Amino acid sequence: MSFQIRIADITAEPLAISEPLSRAWLDEVLSGQNPTGFFSAEEEQRAIGSVWRSGLDLVLRLDFGLRLQAECALCLQRFELEVPVRFDMTLVPQPEAVAPPPEEVELSREDLEREFYTGEFLPLEDLVRQQILLSLPMVARCREDCRGLCPGCGADLNRETCSCARSKEESAFRVLRGMLEK
Ligand SMILES: [Zn+2]
Numbered sequence: 001m002s003f004q005i006r007i008a009d010i011t012a013e014p015l016a017i018s019e020p021l022s023r024a025w026l027d028e029v030l031s032g033q034n035p036t037g038f039f040s041a042e043e044e045q046r047a048i049g050s051v052w053r054s055g056l057d058l059v060l061r062l063d064f065g066l067r068l069q070a071e072c073a074l075c076l077q078r079f080e081l082e083v084p085v086r087f088d089m090t091l092v093p094q095p096e097a098v099a100p101p102p103e104e105v106e107l108s109r110e111d112l113e114r115e116f117y118t119g120e121f122l123p124l125e126d127l128v129r130q131q132i133l134l135s136l137p138m139v140a141r142c143r144e145d146c147r148g149l150c151p152g153c154g155a156d157l158n159r160e161t162c163s164c165a166r167s168k169e170e171s172a173f174r175v176l177r178g179m180l181e182k
């Protein structure tokens with residue numbers, strides 16, 4: 001993985017980006033970055049996009065999908081997840097080094113982001129890493145209505161009904177009956 005795009009080579013004509021993302025690189029990016037989810041890459045993928053110049057600014061557009069393995073936060077089953085990574089970003093030249101550093105801008109999901117660039121190369125690796133992390137869902141769920149695991153016995157409630165649920169209903173019924181009998 002090179003991610004080496006020389007800023008001097010970027011013109012008003014969009015320059016196609018097609019960078020292989022190795023499993024090792026993806027797993028490093030994905031590891032431990034999301035507190036509630038668990039994601040991994042099973043195969044090499046590719047970051048697709050383009051970059052062009054608009055005056056002094058550079059516009060970076062990425063638009064690709066990541067096929068990941070995820071662990072459902074509710075039932076802990078692994079499932080395949082397609083994560084779209086789509087964004088446009090404007091990079092403006094870094095102000096002179098003597099100027100005070102720009103205030104830390106909090107990362108957001110806004111379509112149009114503003115970043116600074118400096119030096120000889122486009123910081124493509126960092127930008128792709130950042131956008132992959134922003135694109136991951138906060139909570140990975142195998143499906144919208146996943147019923148998760150029983151907190152009592154750990155049974156996968158998508159596949160079976162455990163006796164905990166039933167005994168809870170029974171005891172609620174007993175309480176209700178007790179009240180009615182009084
Ligand atoms: Zn699930």
Ligand SMILES: [Zn+2]
Nearest residue numbers: 150153162164
């Ligand atoms: Zn149970």
